Amino acid sequence: MYRILYQFPLSHYCEKARWMMDFKHLEYEVRNLFPGAHRLLSWWRAHSSTVPLLKDGKEWIGDSTEMAFWLDARYPQNPLLPNDPLKRSKVAMLEEIADEGGVHLRRWIYGEILDRPEVMNVMLDSYPWAVPVKEFLWPVLQQGIRQLYRVTPDKTPKALEKMLAIMSRLEQTLVDNGGRYLVGDKLTLADIAAASLFAPLLAIPGTPWESLTNRSPLFQQVYEDTLRRPLGQWILRLYQEERESKDNWR
Numbered sequence: 744m745y746r747i748l749y750q751f752p753l754s755h756y757c758e759k760a761r762w763m764m765d766f767k768h769l770e771y772e773v774r775n776l777f778p779g780a781h782r783l784l785s786w787w788r789a790h791s792s793t794v795p796l797l798k799d800g801k802e803w804i805g806d807s808t809e810m811a812f813w814l815d816a817r818y819p820q821n822p823l824l825p826n827d828p829l830k831r832s833k834v835a836m837l838e839e840i841a842d843e844g845g846v847h848l849r850r851w852i853y854g855e856i857l858d859r860p861e862v863m864n865v866m867l868d869s870y871p872w873a874v875p876v877k878e879f880l881w882p883v884l885q886q887g888i889r890q891l892y893r894v895t896p897d898k899t900p901k902a903l904e905k906m907l908a909i910m911s912r913l914e915q916t917l918v919d920n921g922g923r924y925l926v927g928d929k930l931t932l933a934d935i936a937a938a939s940l941f942a943p944l945l946a947i948p949g950t951p952w953e954s955l956t957n958r959s960p961l962f963q964q965v966y967e968d969t970l971r972r973p974l975g976q977w978i979l980r981l982y983q984e985e986r987e988s989k990d991n992w993r
């Protein structure tokens with residue numbers, strides 16, 4: 744059985760997909776698609792416009808939530824969703840909330856980091872053919888990202904507000920459940936989604952966002968606030984104790 748995960752190295756939804764596969768101890772190869780051109784493959788194979796995109800044998804799955812259901816059905820070890828119907832629907836709901844948070848986080852954080860050279864390097868050094876021409880490609884990619892994710896000064900403050908509201912909601916659920924996991928007493932898809940989609944705030948060593956340490960004043964403040972709060976501490980702990988292959992994104 745041969746599995747390939749098509750991805751962008753810096754994508755937090757791709758981190759979510761890698762974590763799900765690692766949690767199930769599945770072997771797979773990671774291949775980087777070039778942003779923009781990725782749509783040819785994702786549309787052709789999965790009628791999707793995004794990555795992660797998984798090729799599992801002859802099957803193609805083009806969305807991280809679909810991937811979770813697919814993986815559980817095909818590889819029942821270490822279930823991502825519990826069997827208990829109540830817990831299962833809670834996990835699915837929290838995953839949806841975390842996924843929405845990921846959209847706000849992305850819009851806000853790109854507003855803070857898109858002008859930084861280290862971001863250009865992490866995004867383009869993964870494509871050997873692009874390295875010699877990256878100074879030319881970068882402005883085009885920056886513009887594409889700004890347009891696609893609507894990273895504009897009128898939209899990013901609202902994105903930050905929505906991101907923080909979702910973080911508070913997840914944090915409350917976590918605290919109400921005893922502080923270790925979002926649902927029940929085992930790691931589930933809800934935890935993997937929440938931790939991976941908010942991890943870009945924390946520059947955790949080994950993750951694709953480890954180089955995001957040269958922060959704007961606002962990013963520094965959000966970083967410090969996140970570190971101080973239970974949700975931030977919990978993400979760090981999950982990465983330390985439960986994320987076995989942090990650096991398999993390269």
Ligand SMILES: N[C@@H](CCC(=O)N[C@@H](CS)C(=O)NCC(=O)O)C(=O)O
Binds near residue numbers: 757779795806807842
């Ligand atoms: N709902 C999708 C969202 C994935 C997503 O937004 N991927 C982004 C990268 S972070 C992407 O492929 N963007 C490129 C595009 O939309 O063309 C999932 O969970 O897989």
